[in-house]
Amino acid sequence: MRSLIFSLAGLMLFASWLVPSSVAWSQNTGDRGQWQVLEARYGSAQRSVDVTRRVQELARTDRTFTVTNEVLGGDPHPNVPKTLRIRARTLFGATQTFEYAENRVVQATQFIGGGAANVGQAGGVVQGDGGQWQILEARYGSAQQSMDVTQRVRDLAGSGAQFIVSNDLFGRDPHPNVVKSLRISVRGPDGQTRSFEYAENQFVNRSQFTGWNAGNSGGGSGGRDSGANSGW
Secondary structure, three states, X not given: OHHHHHHHHHHHHHHHHHHHHHHHHHHOOOOOOOEEEXXXXXXXXXXXXXXXXXXXXXXXXXXXXXXXXHHHOOOOOOOOOOEEEEEEEOOOOOEEEEEEEOOOEEEHHHEEOOOOOOOOOOOOEEEOOOOOEEEEEEEEEOOOOEEEOHHHHHHHHHHOOEEEOOHHHHOOOOOOOOOOEEEEEEEOOOOOEEEEEXXXXXXXXXXXXXXXXXXXXXXXXXXXXXXXOOOO
C-alpha cells in the first residue's frame, strides 16, 4: 500500500513538471505570419538605418509594436518624420514592401522573423537606399497607353540589383502589340528632377535609385491606364 502511495505521488510530481513545460513550449512556437522578413530599414529619405535583426526579433514574438525610435534602437535622422520599411517574402516567393509611418502600430503576427535572410547591411547609418536618385514616379507603356508602376519600381530599387523591363515584371501588358518603355521620374541630391527611360527588355541597374519617397509625390502601384496625353 505504501509503495502504491509513493508511486502515485511520483506520477503527480512528474505530471506537475510536464504541464508548465508544455505551456512554455506552446508560447514559444509563435512566429505564425505569412510574410518572411527579408530586410527592414528605418529613417527618412535622406538617412536610414538597417533594423532587420530588430524587426525579425519583434516578428518572432507575434505581438504588436509601435514604430518609434525607442523600439527600433535610435533616431537615425533627428527632427525629421521617419518611416519603417519592411521587405518581405511569402513561402511561394512573392515579395512585397510594407511601409509604416512613425508612431504607427505594426501587427507582428503577419510576419515571420525566424530564418529570414539578412540581406541588409549590419549597423550604421546610410544615405537613402544606397542610390542617389529618389524615385518620384514610374510609368510603363507606350505614348498612348501606360500604367503607373511607381510602387513596384520602388520595391525593386530597395533590393539593389538589376532587372529587365518586361510585361511579366509589371504584371500585365498595358498596350499589346506596341513597343513599350519604362520611364522613371527622379529627384537628385541637389533637388533637381530628371527622367530615365528604358526600352522593353532592357536591363535597369536599380542600385542607382532609392525607393524611399519623402514627398509621396508619385502615384500608387497597380494598373491605372492613362489616356493619350499621358505625360510620356
